Amino acid sequence: MSSLFEAAGMERNAPRPLADRLRPESLATVIGQEHLLGENGLLTRMVAAGRLSSVIFWGPPGTGKTTVARLLAQVTDLDFVQLSAIQSGVQDLRKVFDAAKARREQGRGTLLFVDEIHRFNRSQQDAFLPHMEDGTITLVGATTENPSFELNSAVLSRSTVLTFRRLDHDALAELLVRAEEFEGRKLPLDDDARSALIDMADGDGRALATLAEDVLLATHKGVEKPLTREELTELVQRRAPLYDKSQDGHYNLISALHKSVRGSDPDAALYWLARMLAGGEDPLYIARRLVRMAVEDIGMADPVALVHANAAKDAYDFLGSPEGELALAQVTVYLATAPKSNAAYMAFNAATRTAREHGSYLPPKHILNAPTRLMKDEGYGAGYAYDHSQEGAFSGQNYFPDEMEREQFYKPTPYGYEEQVGKRLERWSKIRAERSGAGKAPGKGES
Incomplete structure (x- = not known):
């Protein structure tokens, strides 16, 4: 439903961030999700068939989930209704469902886009089920968290989960060109600084547009000397790596660190360790996981590994950051390069099963x-x-x-x-x- 401001055309003249102004106006111009929107993409096939089923969009921020939902409503001729699970409650859902029923009686369908759908509790998620089943709404839920863990199985069974990928370097580079064309001005950056700006976005298109806008606002038109990487870093606040230590990012990165150690790759292990520390993970949590790796994956092949892991934990506890982080790095290298055995781990599991049986x-x-x-x-x-x-x-x-x-x-x-x-x-x-x-x-x- 349009507001009075929209009807009067006033909203179009209001200031809007570059990220909002760069939103694609058709599915064909969405960047970085060719597996969904390309010639043989699942969403492309749904639209071509003229029947859009309920879907869950799963992916990191800034990959186009909201934009694609809006465009799907346009091409399928559905009324677009947007809710945020953070700001909405049961009363809001009832109003939306009642309005959708009224539209249906008039022969119009509703695409209900629910951002951060995983924030709804189980009973709130259950409220969608009858309206999805009878076609009152076509649900498009967006989440940054793994739907397998965060959404009701009943909702998942009635939906198709579509994974949105973080934007790669080429997709972000294309988006940067679009931003320059839209603004009618090249970013005053040398090649290295331009690459650094893309890296700062960390796969997030919205973040890249915001960073680009910051650069444009902070520099004058006609700047002759392009900024270097160091000058760019001083000009804009570097965005923190994409890592939520209480959600999927937390489990994904600790899994990557653990498997790199188990796979005897010290370089990859150090990279994931650095990613976790840069993302603000509690170093003592990492230390505890390293102790676990010492007993699970190295065990009796090098019993001293457990001593080293505990010593690194104590060293960090004694020194704190940033000095103590070197102890974690050292033991990460030690564990990755140690001989591996899970024999004691497997033996304990087998003994536990037998003890329960007998x-x-x-x-x-x-x-x-x-x-x-x-x-x-x-x-x-x-x-x-x-x-x-x-x-x-x-x-x-x-x-x-x-x-x-x-x-x-x-x-x-x-x-x-x-x-x-x-x-x-x-x-x-x-x-x-x-x-x-x-x-x-x-x-x-x-x-």
């Missing part, structure tokens, strides 16, 4: 203490062999419950220190078999 079996009596006469009479401690008194300091007795067969949970890898551990366990296994008789599981009270 319930509350008691330990074999020969390894139980007998502080009272009654317990001695019951056979507690009978036949126990003190390992330090045995040949090779190894008795080979059974330590599993009598009701269980012996199982091997821990299977050492041939990497790093664990290779020695494997040889030691193999030797002990042979001794155990010899002392228990013909490979029979040792113990059962025997010494």
Whole structure:
């Protein structure tokens, strides 16, 4: 519904940011989403078929989600209604649904665009379902968060999730040219500064337009000497990297750091570490994750890795930023270049499953203490062999419950220190078999 200002044409003359003025006027001029809007794109096919189903737009800020929703309403001849989940409540939804019903009775459809749809709680999301099912609204939800975790399964089952990609360097460069054409003026930047401006936008078209506008406003027309990268940095505030430490960015980057360490790539690991620190992540959170990597992915291949990881955490705790961040960088390199083994991790998981399956079996009596006469009479401690008194300091007795067969949970890898551990366990296994008789599981009270 147009306001009185729009009807009078006054809004068109009001000051508007360059980012708003650069909005594409057709789907064909949207930049960077060719997989959706190209010749064989899914949205292109929907429009060509004349039937737009409810969709969820998932992607980072400044990639065109709102613009595409508006243009879809135009080409499908639907009334465009926009809501922000941050500013709207149940009453707002009811008004929108009532108005959509009234339009439907008049033969008109409604495209309801809900920005930040993941901010609605579960019951609010459920309110969309009947109106989506009967065609009262075509829902276009936009979210920067993973819909799998943030949206009701019922909403997802009635929608198609479309991923918007962050704008790459070429798309942003094209957008910058459009901005210059629109303003009738070239940005006074040398090639390196121009590339730096694109990097500052971090895949966000709206951010790039805002940065470009800042440069144009801060420089005079006819400037002869182009700005360098250093001069550009002084002129505009560098935008923080795209990273929300409480949402998807947080989990994506820590996953990238963890997998780079596991994959023995110190350079990639350092890059993701730097990205997280630059984005404002709590360094002690990173330190805790590095400790986890030391025990999960390196383990017995280099048991000292855990010592190094804990030392780095303590060093950061002692030094603080920025000095302590070097300790995190050092241990990141150490962990990435250490031999890898998840044998202890896998062994614990297997032992945990077995413990749950077998319930509350008691330990074999020969390894139980007998502080009272009654317990001695019951056979507690009978036949126990003190390992330090045995040949090779190894008795080979059974330590599993009598009701269980012996199982091997821990299977050492041939990497790093664990290779020695494997040889030691193999030797002990042979001794155990010899002392228990013909490979029979040792113990059962025997010494």
